[in-house]
Amino acid sequence: MKKLTVLNQVVSSNTLTLSVLVCSALSSTVFAHDIVPATAQSNSIIFKNATVHTVIDGVKHNTNLFIQDGFIKAIGPEISAPEALIFDASNKHIYPGLIALDTSMGLVEVEMMRPSNDSYDIGLSNPQLEAITAFNPDSEIIPTVRVNGITHAQVVPQGERLAGQSALVSMDSWTIEDALVPSTMGFHLYWPKQGALPQDEKKREKQLKQHRKDLKQLATIFEEGYRYSLASKAKKLSKQDIRWQSMLPLYQGDAQLFVHANRQKQIEEAVSLAKQYGFKLVIVGGYDAWRLCELLNEIEAKVIYTKTLSLPMRKDEPLEMSFKIPALLKQANIPFALGFTSDWNSRNLPLAAGQTVAYGLSKEEALQSITLDAAKILGAESMGALAPGYAANLVISGGDILDPMMTKIEKVYIDGREVDLNNRQQQLYQKYLKR
Structure with missing residues (x-):
């Protein structure tokens, strides 16, 4: 973690305004997770047969969603992109991040x-x-x-x-x-x-x-x-x-x-x-x-x-x-x-x-x-919707994202990059299962 203090300085008009940043780092690794950030999207992806919650154009059932270079390119029942990876999203819900x-x-x-x-x-x-x-x-x-x-x-x-x-x-x-x-x-x-x-x-x-x-x-x-x-x-x-x-x-x-x-x-x-x-x-x-x-x-x-x-x-x-x-x-x-x-x-x-x-x-x-x-x-x-031209911030869930008992979030994408959903709590859970 960083500790930041900005000291106010009043200087003459012919001098650049300065912000003096005094930072100190805490060495403890307790404050740093070990999850590696995802790399930029390199492969186009088509999510097929999903229930897509567009937010701005209603809910589209049994439809496809195509993302490329970090953005949503198309949504619809018929999408053709031979170079794209195919993800079967049958019975899955896709929400905006x-x-x-x-x-x-x-x-x-x-x-x-x-x-x-x-x-x-x-x-x-x-x-x-x-x-x-x-x-x-x-x-x-x-x-x-x-x-x-x-x-x-x-x-x-x-x-x-x-x-x-x-x-x-x-x-x-x-x-x-x-x-x-x-x-x-x-x-x-x-x-x-x-x-x-x-x-x-x-x-x-x-x-x-x-x-x-x-x-x-x-x-x-x-x-x-x-x-x-x-x-x-x-x-x-x-x-x-x-x-x-x-x-x-x-x-x-x-x-x-x-x-x-x-x-x-x-x-x-x-x-x-x-x-x-x-x-x-x-x-x-x-x-x-x-x-x-x-x-x-x-x-x-x-x-x-x-x-x-x-x-x-x-x-x-x-x-x-x-x-x-x-x-x-x-x-x-x-x-x-x-x-x-x-x-x-x-x-x-x-x-x-x-x-x-x-x-x-x-x-x-x-x-x-x-x-x-x-x-x-x-x-x-x-941001905030699923439509062509919007950033590919997606949440893929097995159920209703507004219901914690049914959500079952399986994948999260930020700008088309698949994010690792591992975290400290899951690591500890797996650890103590082995006790």
């Missing part, structure tokens, strides 16, 4: 060991920090997650306020450069929480005062960034600051602001901020987002809902409330995808999506929420 949103994949190895947790840094304003620089493509957790059909993950920094920038990564790579997948730049802001107000007036006022202070700190951060962007646009910068320099794409409309917020008041305050500066807004968490459909749709905000397997946030809500919210978001026409805030536990993403089917979403909508909709929110083109 799943995309796990809001994860700390590759940033955390053992949660209780601080040296193996690179998910956050100190300070309230760290927009210049990039999660990808601390990503460990050799994490033992990665093989245990992709065996559940997850081929890509959004790696997200954590923090108190403005935590840094996320990245979309492949779940099979040698290096950081190999792992990184082009996507829209995203900054992550953790909105101040305000719990239930106490009845005691002094305690109530103290809590409200603290919340006002937190909001004022946020306002100052974004106002300073805005002034810097105006000066940059007018070419009147007297000095460069890597914090505000990194945020220029956000003010220019080329990046998204991911605001981690669940309660209605938090979301309303976040929308107010987005309106003020014209930010492209994505709400992460989004428990109360369905209550604010008009407000969110007004600014074309999106939602990454992460509370599917959580308990209700209020005592007077029905027990199944968390399961129903994706259907409520769908009814409110709010663009959304499902996420799972975790590292190793993000393997439960397909289970979370399957749970929504029992509470209002169709199977096709639930699958779309963890594939194509996730890709759209991240601005990742040619």
